[in-house]
Amino acid sequence: MPITFAPISVDHSPQVCVIAEIGVNHDGDVQKALSLTRIAKQAGADAVKLQFFDPDLLLSEQAVLANYQKDQGATDVKQMLRQLQLELTAILAVRDLAWELDIGFIVTPFSLEHVPAVADFEVDAIKIASPDVVNLPLLEACCALGKPMLVSTGTADLAEIHPAADLLGHSCEQACLLHCVSSYPTPMEDANLGAIGMMAQTFDLPIGYSDHTQNLHTGALAVAAGACVIEKHITHDVNAPGPDHAASMAPELFVRYVQQIRDAQVMLGKRNKSVSDVEREVRRISRQSVCAARDLKADVPLTREDLTLRRPGTGIPAAQLEDVVGRILATDIAKGNLIYPGDLER
Incomplete structure (x- = not known):
């Protein structure tokens, strides 16, 4: 052998x-x-x-x-x-x-x-x-x-x-x-x-x-x-x-x-650090995204007080929170809803 x-x-x-x-x-x-x-x-x-x-x-x-x-x-x-x-x-x-x-x-x-x-x-x-x-x-x-x-x-x-x-x-x-x-x-x-x-x-x-x-x-x-x-x-x-x-x-x-x-x-394992297949679903649902802290109107620049962070991690990543400040919504967003990239005016 x-x-x-x-x-x-x-x-x-x-x-x-x-x-x-x-x-x-x-x-x-x-x-x-x-x-x-x-x-x-x-x-x-x-x-x-x-x-x-x-x-x-x-x-x-x-x-x-x-x-x-x-x-x-x-x-x-x-x-x-x-x-x-x-x-x-x-x-x-x-x-x-x-x-x-x-x-x-x-x-x-x-x-x-x-x-x-x-x-x-x-x-x-x-x-x-x-x-x-x-x-x-x-x-x-x-x-x-x-x-x-x-x-x-x-x-x-x-x-x-x-x-x-x-x-x-x-x-x-x-x-x-x-x-x-x-x-x-x-x-x-x-x-x-x-x-x-x-x-x-x-x-x-x-x-x-x-x-x-x-x-x-x-x-x-x-x-x-x-x-x-x-x-x-x-x-x-x-x-x-x-x-x-x-x-x-x-x-x-x-x-x-x-x-x-x-x-x-x-x-x-393979002695490296990467996201395993079993972690991907956990990552998606447990990470946090940018969320409306109150009812938000379109065409009004967003302030820091307008924004908070909530699960899941399917929206704008938490790390980009400050990048959203000053941006303008293209549509109204109710309190507690995630803000997605498509919700922002370009």
């Missing part, structure tokens, strides 16, 4: 791309991964995403656990990742189901050695995780595959993002930077959704948001801030053991989360 993430525009706004991040919330079980893919489709997501890694290729002997991983009960980083690893056949099974369901399939590779396999997957897009926004060799290798690219920017400042943005801009036909806060889960006060607009002004690329908050409304708020892609982890159980479940969304909430994103984009 083709994946697009053009920025929201004034004239036409393509649908915000919602990515259901399965990540490692399958716990190494392909059946869970397939179930989450179906849940993503039912919720209205546009794509699912998996992480593709081999602990032996990713970790050196000095690799350690992050604090949030320790908080989830992990004691050995390599053992933890082995338990969360999917075999190639399982990844392909998820891809095939996603395509059968007519949603996109995205993979995050973590190692240069895995880039050729990603090419063989025929993925719809490639996502680079936040730690690798500064990993230019991995970025270059993935860009060379000619697929749409998404790059998360958690843990990075603007100076660190610039080289990746320049590479994406020159090497990829479709690319998107994702504002992200690498905190699992992210407290509301740290979400910093204002960075979305700032990044859009800084980089000549579409900007999305990778959401690690536990708030139902964050995705919609990110769309209001200008995000054209929303990525959100999904899980069967937010209380399950594992590094990402706590920063994820359960199926019943994810349905509402996606709907709020869709509603937000509809409510944003």
Whole structure:
């Protein structure tokens, strides 16, 4: 399924791309991964995403656990990742189901050695995780595959993002930077959704948001801030053991989360200010026009005291009240009646 993430525009706004991040919330079980893919489709997501890694290729002997991983009960980083690893056949099974369901399939590779396999997957897009926004060799290798690219920017400042943005801009036909806060889960006060607009002004690329908050409304708020892609982890159980479940969304909430994103984009409209079709009748009957304040005779110059303003707005506009002073009526006008341009002598 083709994946697009053009920025929201004034004239036409393509649908915000919602990515259901399965990540490692399958716990190494392909059946869970397939179930989450179906849940993503039912919720209205546009794509699912998996992480593709081999602990032996990713970790050196000095690799350690992050604090949030320790908080989830992990004691050995390599053992933890082995338990969360999917075999190639399982990844392909998820891809095939996603395509059968007519949603996109995205993979995050973590190692240069895995880039050729990603090419063989025929993925719809490639996502680079936040730690690798500064990993230019991995970025270059993935860009060379000619697929749409998404790059998360958690843990990075603007100076660190610039080289990746320049590479994406020159090497990829479709690319998107994702504002992200690498905190699992992210407290509301740290979400910093204002960075979305700032990044859009800084980089000549579409900007999305990778959401690690536990708030139902964050995705919609990110769309209001200008995000054209929303990525959100999904899980069967937010209380399950594992590094990402706590920063994820359960199926019943994810349905509402996606709907709020869709509603937000509809409510944003075209980001211009014009009179909508539903307002035209209200404007006609509720604006005010120049009106006779008393019985008025023809052939007598009008004074300010002769005039007042009344609804509807079908006569001489209220803004032109002073222009009517001194004019002469061509016909008598009874008190309380609007004065129309044709009632005035030329």
